[in-house]
Amino acid sequence: MVRTYAEAGVSQDEKAAHIAALVSALTYRRRGLGKPLTKIGHFTGLVDFGAYALSLCTDSVGTKVLVAKEMRRWDTIGIDCVAMNVNDMICVGAEPIAFVDYVAIESYDREVARQIGVGLNRGAEMANVSIIGGEIAVVPELVREFDLAGTCFGVVRKSKIVDGRSIRAGDVIVGLPSHGIHSNGLTLARGVLRDASLTVFDKVGDSGRPWGEELLEPTAIYVRPVLRALRRARVHGMAHITGGGLRNLIRLKPKLEFRITEPLDPPPMFRELQALGGIEDREMYQTFNMGMGFAVIAPEPEAKALIRSLRPDVNARIVGEVVRGVGVSLPSLSLAWTSY
Numbered sequence: 001m002v003r004t005y006a007e008a009g010v011s012q013d014e015k016a017a018h019i020a021a022l023v024s025a026l027t028y029r030r031r032g033l034g035k036p037l038t039k040i041g042h043f044t045g046l047v048d049f050g051a052y053a054l055s056l057c058t059d060s061v062g063t064k065v066l067v068a069k070e071m072r073r074w075d076t077i078g079i080d081c082v083a084m085n086v087n088d089m090i091c092v093g094a095e096p097i098a099f100v101d102y103v104a105i106e107s108y109d110r111e112v113a114r115q116i117g118v119g120l121n122r123g124a125e126m127a128n129v130s131i132i133g134g135e136i137a138v139v140p141e142l143v144r145e146f147d148l149a150g151t152c153f154g155v156v157r158k159s160k161i162v163d164g165r166s167i168r169a170g171d172v173i174v175g176l177p178s179h180g181i182h183s184n185g186l187t188l189a190r191g192v193l194r195d196a197s198l199t200v201f202d203k204v205g206d207s208g209r210p211w212g213e214e215l216l217e218p219t220a221i222y223v224r225p226v227l228r229a230l231r232r233a234r235v236h237g238m239a240h241i242t243g244g245g246l247r248n249l250i251r252l253k254p255k256l257e258f259r260i261t262e263p264l265d266p267p268p269m270f271r272e273l274q275a276l277g278g279i280e281d282r283e284m285y286q287t288f289n290m291g292m293g294f295a296v297i298a299p300e301p302e303a304k305a306l307i308r309s310l311r312p313d314v315n316a317r318i319v320g321e322v323v324r325g326v327g328v329s330l331p332s333l334s335l336a337w338t339s340y
Contacts, residue, residue, distance in 0.1 A: 002191035003279050005287045010187050012244055012286065016340070038163065041251065043091035043240055044154075046161065053158050055094035059084040060149035063186045064215070069145060070200045071212040074112050077148060078119020079126070080183045083219035085152035086127040087240040087294060090226045092163055094156035096127055101134035104147040108138070116148065119218075126221045162230070164237035164252035164297075167322055171236055172303050173249075175264045175319035176225075176310065178293030180217035184243040185287045189215060192277035205272045214269045222294045225313040229296070233306040237297040241289045246328045249295060250340040257325030258297075263332070264319060266291040281333045297322060 002008045023040050030036070030047075037046040037053050044057035061080045068074045078101075086096040101120055103113070113136070124131050129152065181189060193199070193211060200212030207214075226238070237252040249258040266284075270291070274284055284290060296316075298306050303318055310316040327338035 001195045001278065002188065003277055004283050005185065005188045008188040008191040012247075015243075037158075037161070038092070042163065043088040043251070044094065046092060046094070046156075048158075049155075051157060053092075053094070053156050053161060055089050055092060055154040055156065056151065057085055057088045058149065058151040059088065060147060061183050063190065064183050065146060065148055066190065067186065067200060067212055067215045071216060073212075073216065074115035075118040076216055076218045078116050078121070079123040079218040079221070081120060081148050081150045082123025082127055082129070082152075083221045084183050084242070085150050086129065086154075086221060086223050087219070088242075089152050089154045090223055091238040091240055092156060093160050093230055093235075093238075094154035095227055096129045096152050096154040096223060098132045098153045099124060099127075099129045099150055100132060101148070101150045102137070103134070104137045104139050104143045106140045106143050106145055112146070120150075123218075123221065127223045160230070162235050162238060166236040167253045167256060167297050168236070169256060169322055169324050170300060171297050171322040172300050172318050173258060173260065173320040173322065174296040174298065174303065174306055174310075174316050175292040176222055176294040176296070176314045176316045177220075177264055178241070178267075178289045178291055179220040180267055180269060181215055182219040182242065182289055182293060184289065186215065188277075188279075188287055189273055192273055192279070196276045198276075204269055207268065220293050222314065225310045226294070226296070229306055229309040232309040233298060233302045235296055235298045235302070235306070239295045239297075241292050241294060243287070244340060245284075245286045245288055245290065246330065247286055247337050247340050249328050250337065252297065253322075254340075255326060257323050258320065258328045259323050259325075260320040260328070260330045261332070262317075262319050263330065264291040264317075282335055285330060285333070285335060286337065292319065295319070
């Protein structure tokens with residue numbers, strides 16, 4: 001029985017090692033206009049462009065496309081593709097401007113392509129970005145079915161960059177609710193359902209909603225409320241809670257502890273999944289977002305203004321604080337991580 005992400009075929013630790021191996025070879029850095037302003041490892045990259053910093057990031061939908069295939073519904077995964085990128089970009093205060101997509105396919109299917117386009121367009125509208133191009137690669141020897149990824153471009157005044165360096169002990173952590181599983185941990189979720197002899201058409205507990213619909217629920221797009229909040233409150237750092245779960249917070253400032261004292265309630269689907277797979281709490285919180293899709297770290301006096309400016313779009317609230325220490329902790333479940 002699959003009980004961990006690693007057993008399902010995705011090891012976060014091995015992935016980190018692969019990233020480190022790749023990054024170790026990336027030694028060249030441009031100088032002058034366009035020189036990098038951030039090290040590789042933040043949620044998005046920044047390059048110098050005079051008074052501004054230009055931002056670029058890339059991400060994919062992952063195995064959520066396999067759920068779409070089983071449901072024979074592809075009109076929402078484009079939203080996920082946009083969301084996974086724009087949510088990373090706003091972590092430094094950059095406003096997403098433009099987007100390009102990449103679809104690798106095994107064979108042609110015009111209806112699938114049309115539905116992917118519907119989702120991409122909806123995601124672009126929600127994030128207020130223009131899709132200015134992309135690529136469809138026909139590579140039957142490389143992929144089965146298809147893969148969907150995208151790259152986002154954005155901009156921020158250099159004086160307005162939020163990179164986490166200002167985070168200090170005493171800051172509060174404000175959590176923004178997720179819409180469900182988003183686009184991470186699907187390999188583990190699918191493995192649990194398979195081991196339990198369930199299909200995407202079986203109902204989730206007593207909810208009456210099929211597993212497929214729960215898993216296809218699009219990733220929340222936080223662009224508009226977060227950018228609005230940045231204009232009205234002082235913010236020290238932001239994190240998109242994706243693969244790695246709560247450990248994503250460590251990327252902001254490894255030499256402090258992010259203590260989650262009042263976590264947001266996970267949607268019931270996560271508890272159903274945990275019970276079906278016999279998954280430990282630690283694995284759940286380091287694989288899935290568990291109800292918190294985004295986090296904002298701010299000085300305590302700014303908390304009320306921050307939360308007020310996020311609403312009514314997002315029902316955010318304080319979930320914890322930054323303290324002296326290292327890593328991330330969830331005291332109510334006696335969980336702690338010291339590295340990403």
